[in-house]
Amino acid sequence: MKLVVIGGGSSYTPELVEGVILHSRTLPVTEIVLIDVSMGEKKIQINTDFAKRMIAHAGLDISVRYTLDRKEGLAGAAFVITQLRVGGLDARAKDERIPLTYGVIGQETTGPGGFFKALRTIPVLLDICKDMEEVCPDAWLINFTNPAGIVTEAVLKHTGIKCIGLCNVSINMWHDAAGRLGVPVEDMDCRFIGLNHLSVMNHAYCGGEDRIGDVLAVSNSESVVKNIEKNDEMDILAREMGCMFSPYLQYFYSEKEMLRKETKEALSIEGTRANQVKRVEAELFKCYQNESLKEKPEALAKRGGARYSEAAIKLIDSIYNDRKDVQVVDVQNHGTIPELPDDCVIETNCVIGKNGAEPLKDAEVPAEILGLIVQVKAYELLTIEAAIEGDRRKALLALMNNPLVHDVKDARGILTDMLKAHKEYLPRFGE
Numbered sequence: 001m002k003l004v005v006i007g008g009g010s011s012y013t014p015e016l017v018e019g020v021i022l023h024s025r026t027l028p029v030t031e032i033v034l035i036d037v038s039m040g041e042k043k044i045q046i047n048t049d050f051a052k053r054m055i056a057h058a059g060l061d062i063s064v065r066y067t068l069d070r071k072e073g074l075a076g077a078a079f080v081i082t083q084l085r086v087g088g089l090d091a092r093a094k095d096e097r098i099p100l101t102y103g104v105i106g107q108e109t110t111g112p113g114g115f116f117k118a119l120r121t122i123p124v125l126l127d128i129c130k131d132m133e134e135v136c137p138d139a140w141l142i143n144f145t146n147p148a149g150i151v152t153e154a155v156l157k158h159t160g161i162k163c164i165g166l167c168n169v170s171i172n173m174w175h176d177a178a179g180r181l182g183v184p185v186e187d188m189d190c191r192f193i194g195l196n197h198l199s200v201m202n203h204a205y206c207g208g209e210d211r212i213g214d215v216l217a218v219s220n221s222e223s224v225v226k227n228i229e230k231n232d233e234m235d236i237l238a239r240e241m242g243c244m245f246s247p248y249l250q251y252f253y254s255e256k257e258m259l260r261k262e263t264k265e266a267l268s269i270e271g272t273r274a275n276q277v278k279r280v281e282a283e284l285f286k287c288y289q290n291e292s293l294k295e296k297p298e299a300l301a302k303r304g305g306a307r308y309s310e311a312a313i314k315l316i317d318s319i320y321n322d323r324k325d326v327q328v329v330d331v332q333n334h335g336t337i338p339e340l341p342d343d344c345v346i347e348t349n350c351v352i353g354k355n356g357a358e359p360l361k362d363a364e365v366p367a368e369i370l371g372l373i374v375q376v377k378a379y380e381l382l383t384i385e386a387a388i389e390g391d392r393r394k395a396l397l398a399l400m401n402n403p404l405v406h407d408v409k410d411a412r413g414i415l416t417d418m419l420k421a422h423k424e425y426l427p428r429f430g431e
Helices: 013-022 038-057 070-074 088-100 111-135 148-158 169-181 212-217 232-241 247-253 255-267 273-288 298-303 308-320 367-389 392-401 408-421
Strands: 002-006 031-035 063-067 079-082 140-143 162-165 188-195 198-206 325-332 345-353 356-359
Touching: 002 013, 002 070, 013 031, 013 038, 013 308, 031 038, 031 070, 038 063, 038 273, 063 070, 070 111, 079 111, 079 308, 088 111, 088 255, 088 273, 088 408, 111 140, 111 148, 111 367, 111 392, 111 408, 140 148, 140 308, 148 162, 148 325, 148 345, 148 367, 162 325, 162 356, 169 188, 169 198, 169 212, 169 308, 169 325, 188 325, 188 367, 198 212, 198 247, 198 345, 198 367, 212 232, 232 247, 247 255, 273 298, 308 325, 308 345, 325 356, 367 392, 392 408
Parallel strands: 002 031, 002 079, 031 063, 079 140, 140 162
Antiparallel strands: 188 198, 188 345, 325 345, 345 356
């Protein structure tokens, strides 16, 4: 089996390699090909060398190589994982800082920051899919690239590639729930519904009993992901609403506080999250170059991708082995949330097998969050159209439908400034 990772120069790559090693008995990977663009060649070289040491240390016979020739690297792939960032962390820094000048949250996947990441990313993913249709048309695409839900929807609507979107937030929430109850994670059956980075866990079954109330009664001192600080107010709201929130819901339900924190960070020595990640990555790649290092370092958890490999490789394993187990992924709606179009992408529990992911039909959306989901989906639909068409009018309408943008004058200003700042990566929008 050939596994291809596009964005192989990412600091997350050792997470994936560890996942392949841990699933080696059931997932017969024989070749790993890392692919990136020329600006990421130094990092992908480091990752390739580190991956070879990890696999040799595990005593496995898996070849690892990298290439900057995407089509050549994709040829004959069985599974393709995308974990790319168009424009790198410098583009992310602009996504975070420019909206702040208008008093609007700047964040990688929500608000205008997530919007412009989608505009840059969707055309690239569609080009990747064109290559896949030519050289590995039967391969599965596992998309981890943010904003995962929007990108996955674009792929499913506009290509013939089999694609499932993936995020590590739900698996971390699942583990968090088990930890609060003090039970093994495998004893839990947690149910999720919503959109990527806008989902809730509204049931937590253990021993046949729904114990979501018991889960919410226990406060956890740490956030389920390292890249978003814990907000105690959200625990109170979660208990009132009766469901556990994705930490990204803080940006919608505690907007003023999150904006205050982001503004303070941007003005501090630490800088925005992009600046912080740059420092973390510099330390990680320095660590990866240590030839005595043969296992994933603990420091990688600071990057924010905890349990990413567990989620990604488990998904691939379940497709390959037709396991029919249940996992939380991003898939087309198909009536799961009646208020949304059937072909739009949602995030929910699905049965995973050789034919992909099939949503469970007993999902229910709490009425308290339905309105937010519908509004954000309207934003996502317009975002996809704007990205593909290079349509400024639809881009403005998308921003106006985003719940974190409250003023048309601000929306126009952000759009103008961001299009100028990211001009190199948005050729469809012209001058």
